[in-house]
Amino acid sequence: MKKTVIVLLHIGYWMMYSFLIFLFMMIVSKGKFATVDPLSMIPITILCYVPAFQGFYIFYGLLFKRYLHPQRIAWLFLTGMAATLASGLITVLLLLPFFGPYSHSLQVFMLMLAAAGLAAIHGILGLVLKGFISWYNDIKIKEELNRRNYETSMALIKAQINPHFLFNTINNIDVLMSKDAEKASVYLNKLSGIMRFMLYETNGELIPLSREMTYIDQYIELQRIRSSNATYVTYEVDGTPGNRMIAPMLFISYIENAFKHAEHKKAENAIQIRLQIEADRMVFVCRNLYSLTTPMKQEHNGLGNELLQKRLQLLYPGRHELNVSREEGVYQVNLILQDA
Structure with a gap:
C-alpha cells in the first residue's frame, strides 16, 4: 500500500x-x-x-x-x-x-x-x-x-519451441523453393506468422481464440510438408470461436510434443487433434501414436507440463480439467476449459 x-x-x-x-x-x-x-x-x-x-x-x-x-x-x-x-x-x-x-x-x-x-x-x-x-x-x-x-512461465514456454522444427522447416522450404517457389513462399509466410505470433502477440494474458487457432493451423501446415502422407495428421475444429478469448499457447506444447514423438509417419491418423468449442467450455484433445519398443520421453511431463499446470491454475482456477493418459502405444491429452 x-x-x-x-x-x-x-x-x-x-x-x-x-x-x-x-x-x-x-x-x-x-x-x-x-x-x-x-x-x-x-x-x-x-x-x-x-x-x-x-x-x-x-x-x-x-x-x-x-x-x-x-x-x-x-x-x-x-x-x-x-x-x-x-x-x-x-x-x-x-x-x-x-x-x-x-x-x-x-x-x-x-x-x-x-x-x-x-x-x-x-x-x-x-x-x-x-x-x-x-x-x-x-x-x-x-x-x-x-x-x-506468469511472465517467466510464458518466456520459458516460448523458449521451448523445438529448434529442430525451425531448422527442418527452413530446410524443407529451401528444398521446396527449387521445385515450387510459389508454394515455398506460402510456407515461408506461415513460418513468419508463427514467429510473429510468438514474439509479439503472446504478451497479454488473453488473446482472441481465433488468433490462437490460426497459429495452430499454421504450425500443423508446416509440419505436413515433412511427410508425404496426407492423412498422417488430422486437425478438426467443432464450433466457431466468435469473440471468445483464451490464454496464449496453452495447446501448442502438447501439439509440438505429439509431432516430435509420433511414430508410424506412414500410418493414417498417427496424430489426431480436435478442438470442440461449446457454449460454456472448450474441449481440446491431442492424441498421437508412439512406438512401444522405443522409450518415449514426453517433454511436457517435465518442465513444460509443470509450467502449463501453473498457468492453468493461475488463469483458470477451478475452471479447468487436465487428463493425460498413455497406454498401448497411444498418448492422449484431454484439456477442458470452462468459461468464467
Missing part, C-alpha cells in the same frame, strides 16, 4: 476520533461547548489524546511486528497490558498539575485505569489497522509474484 494512502488512513482515523470527542463534549455541555473555558479543556485533551496516541502507535508500530504470532500471543498480551498501564501512568503524571489539593488517591488510580483502558482500546484498533495494511500488502505481493511467475 502506498505511503500516501497509509498517511490518509491515519489522518482519517484521528479525524473520526476527534469528531466523536466533539460530539461527546457537545452532549455533556448540552450544546454550550463554545462557552467552555479553554483552560479547562487542557486536562480533557490530555486524557483523550495522550493514552490514545501512545496505545495506538505502541501496538501499531512495535508490538505488531514483534509479538503478533501464534507462538507469541501470551507475550503480546503481557507486553500490551504493561504498555497500556504505563500509558495510563504517564497520562496521570501529566495531569498532576491539574489535580486539586483534595484529590483522593483512589480517584487518581481510577483515572489511571481509565487512561490505560483508553490506550488498550486504541491499541487494539491500531493492531486491526496494521493487520489490514499488512494483509493488503501481502495480496499485492502475491499478485506481483503471480504476474512475474
Whole structure:
C-alpha cells in the first residue's frame, strides 16, 4: 500500500476520533461547548489524546511486528497490558498539575485505569489497522509474484519451441523453393506468422481464440510438408470461436510434443487433434501414436507440463480439467476449459 494512502488512513482515523470527542463534549455541555473555558479543556485533551496516541502507535508500530504470532500471543498480551498501564501512568503524571489539593488517591488510580483502558482500546484498533495494511500488502505481493511467475512461465514456454522444427522447416522450404517457389513462399509466410505470433502477440494474458487457432493451423501446415502422407495428421475444429478469448499457447506444447514423438509417419491418423468449442467450455484433445519398443520421453511431463499446470491454475482456477493418459502405444491429452 502506498505511503500516501497509509498517511490518509491515519489522518482519517484521528479525524473520526476527534469528531466523536466533539460530539461527546457537545452532549455533556448540552450544546454550550463554545462557552467552555479553554483552560479547562487542557486536562480533557490530555486524557483523550495522550493514552490514545501512545496505545495506538505502541501496538501499531512495535508490538505488531514483534509479538503478533501464534507462538507469541501470551507475550503480546503481557507486553500490551504493561504498555497500556504505563500509558495510563504517564497520562496521570501529566495531569498532576491539574489535580486539586483534595484529590483522593483512589480517584487518581481510577483515572489511571481509565487512561490505560483508553490506550488498550486504541491499541487494539491500531493492531486491526496494521493487520489490514499488512494483509493488503501481502495480496499485492502475491499478485506481483503471480504476474512475474506468469511472465517467466510464458518466456520459458516460448523458449521451448523445438529448434529442430525451425531448422527442418527452413530446410524443407529451401528444398521446396527449387521445385515450387510459389508454394515455398506460402510456407515461408506461415513460418513468419508463427514467429510473429510468438514474439509479439503472446504478451497479454488473453488473446482472441481465433488468433490462437490460426497459429495452430499454421504450425500443423508446416509440419505436413515433412511427410508425404496426407492423412498422417488430422486437425478438426467443432464450433466457431466468435469473440471468445483464451490464454496464449496453452495447446501448442502438447501439439509440438505429439509431432516430435509420433511414430508410424506412414500410418493414417498417427496424430489426431480436435478442438470442440461449446457454449460454456472448450474441449481440446491431442492424441498421437508412439512406438512401444522405443522409450518415449514426453517433454511436457517435465518442465513444460509443470509450467502449463501453473498457468492453468493461475488463469483458470477451478475452471479447468487436465487428463493425460498413455497406454498401448497411444498418448492422449484431454484439456477442458470452462468459461468464467
